[in-house]
Amino acid sequence: MSPLTAIVTGASDGLGKSFALELASRKINLVLVSLPASGLPELADYILKNFELKVTIFEADLTVAESCTSLFDFLKNSGLTAHILINNAGLGNWSWFGDKNPGFYKKQIELNVIAPVLLTHLFLAQLDEERTAYLLNVGSLAGKFVVPKKQVYGATKSFISYFTRCLQLEMENANISISLLSPGGINTKPELLALNHKLKGIAKATITEPNRVAYEAIHGMFLGKREIIPGGINKLMVLLNSILPQFIKAIIIKSKLKPVIKM
């Protein structure tokens, strides 16, 4: 059978880059998508030198809806069918609602919500029904817990969670495996590293490394897991979240995140 081809959005950095390397180590051909001038050609070169597979890059701003259509037109014209879609590109923040301008939130919703919906629709439409396909949507624990300074971001991730779970139900009998990744904090960039460093105890223990998250996510996706929550503490937190009353959760979250909420 010919090798699988995976689209990874937001592949130039952070978790997306780790996804690209994890898939490359499994000899899966790659279509890497990110903003122009974000280092995709360099990443593709590195992968081509170190792994035997095909790498295609597509540089585009996914907050522009037409970019999603252009990506699939480009794949069609290149004779490529994608078997895996990883909706990873996302814009996070850690700020009081009033501290960001409306344009920021619009962009966040376009990238975290609209792009994954459009890409998923286009991806499903081009599938070869004979071959098992995989969809991995990157959510967040922020979509499960109501956390101050994560108001719009958390809501976009709740959307991703609902969207993914609903598709799982709708497509139960189709030849596709649909997974939701719900990670806690990931040390993907220096500013997050600095922020995560301030956390203590359980809050600190929820933080994971991108390579580990990518490994667990791809492993879980191929096993057909419906939801992948990297890290034992994070799984426990999600369990507690389903049991504890809202006011107790609010007290715990405020006390555990005190060092970063104050900032």
Ligand SMILES: NC(=O)c1ccc[n+]([C@@H]2O[C@H](COP(=O)([O-])OP(=O)(O)OC[C@H]3O[C@@H](n4cnc5c(N)ncnc54)[C@H](OP(=O)(O)O)[C@@H]3O)[C@@H](O)[C@H]2O)c1
């Ligand atoms: N980091 C965490 O703590 C954490 C926790 C839970 C969930 N997540 C989720 O995990 C995913 C990846 O997060 P991350 O921390 O790895 O993010 P990141 O380091 O900021 O990387 C995001 C990637 O998306 C690309 N990107 C940004 N805007 C784009 C646009 N308009 N069009 C196309 N590509 C764009 C970025 O390109 P540039 O390099 O050019 O900016 C980068 O490659 C996100 O969905 C995030 O919500 C992250």
